[in-house]
Amino acid sequence: MFRLTWLGQGGFLLECGSGTLAIDPYLSDLVEISDGLKRLVPAAFPMESFAPDFIFLTHEHIDHLDSIYVDRMPKGKTVFLCPEACRKILLAHGVSDERIRVLKENDEITAAGFALRAVYAEHTEGSLGAVVGKDGLSVYFTGDTVWSERLAEGVKADVINTCINGRWGNMNHEEAALVAKKVGARLAIPNHYGMFRENTADPEDFRRALEGSGIAYYEMTWNRPFDLREIYGSLVSAG
Numbered sequence: 001m002f003r004l005t006w007l008g009q010g011g012f013l014l015e016c017g018s019g020t021l022a023i024d025p026y027l028s029d030l031v032e033i034s035d036g037l038k039r040l041v042p043a044a045f046p047m048e049s050f051a052p053d054f055i056f057l058t059h060e061h062i063d064h065l066d067s068i069y070v071d072r073m074p075k076g077k078t079v080f081l082c083p084e085a086c087r088k089i090l091l092a093h094g095v096s097d098e099r100i101r102v103l104k105e106n107d108e109i110t111a112a113g114f115a116l117r118a119v120y121a122e123h124t125e126g127s128l129g130a131v132v133g134k135d136g137l138s139v140y141f142t143g144d145t146v147w148s149e150r151l152a153e154g155v156k157a158d159v160i161n162t163c164i165n166g167r168w169g170n171m172n173h174e175e176a177a178l179v180a181k182k183v184g185a186r187l188a189i190p191n192h193y194g195m196f197r198e199n200t201a202d203p204e205d206f207r208r209a210l211e212g213s214g215i216a217y218y219e220m221t222w223n224r225p226f227d228l229r230e231i232y233g234s235l236v237s238a239g
C-alpha cells in the first residue's frame with residue numbers, strides 16, 4: 001500500500017503498512033491570522049489528534065511549518081525531519097531536540113517504512129524537496145521552489161507531485177511540466193493551489209502543458225485518500 005491524502009496546499013499524508021509520514025501539514029488558520037489570507041477549504045484533520053509517525057518539513061514558511069498546529073498536536077510521538085531553519089522554530093514551540101532530525105540536500109532516511117531522500121529546492125535558505133520511495137515506486141515532492149536546472153540534477157522519479165501556482169517563489173504550470181519531463185516522471189500531479197484565493201492556479205493549465213509529453217496526469221481531490229500505486233498502474237498502463 002502507498003496511500004496518499006492531499007491535506008491542501010503543499011501538505012500530504014502518506015500511509016503504508018509500516019506507519020505514517022506527513023509532509024508540510026497546514027491545519028490551522030495561521031496564515032489568516034498573520035497575513036489575512038482565508039482558507040478556501042477546512043483543515044483536513046483536527047490539530048489535537050493528528051499525530052503521524054514522522055513529519056517532513058520542506059521549509060519554514062507558515063503554510064508549511066504550522067506553529068499553531070505544533071503547539072496543539074499530541075506530544076511525545078512525532079519525529080520531525082526538516083532543514084535547520086525549521087529546527088529553531090520547532091524548539092521555540094516546545095518540540096524536544098530528540099524529536100528533530102535536521103536534513104540537508106541528499107541526506108537519506110527511512111521514515112515510517114518509506115525511503116526518503118532530501119533534494120534541492122530553491123525557495124528559502126536550506127529549503128528542500130523530497131523523493132519518497134516504497135516498494136519500487138518513487139515520488140518526487142518538489143516542495144515550494146522556483147524553476148532551476150538544479151531541480152533535476154540527480155533526481156529520477158516515477159511520479160512528480162509539484163507546485164504550479166507560479167508566484168511567491170513557486171514554479172508556474174509550464175515550468176513544473178518541464179521539471180516533470182527532466183526527472184523522467186511517468187505520472188504528474190499538481191499541488192499548491194486551491195487553499196487561498198490570493199495564491200492559487202488552475203490545474204487544467206498544468207494538464208495542458210503536459211500534452212504530448214507522454215506523461216500521465218492525475219488531479220487530487222482535497223482530503224480524499226487514494227492508493228498511488230493503483231492510480232499509477234491504471235493511468236500509466238492506459239497511456
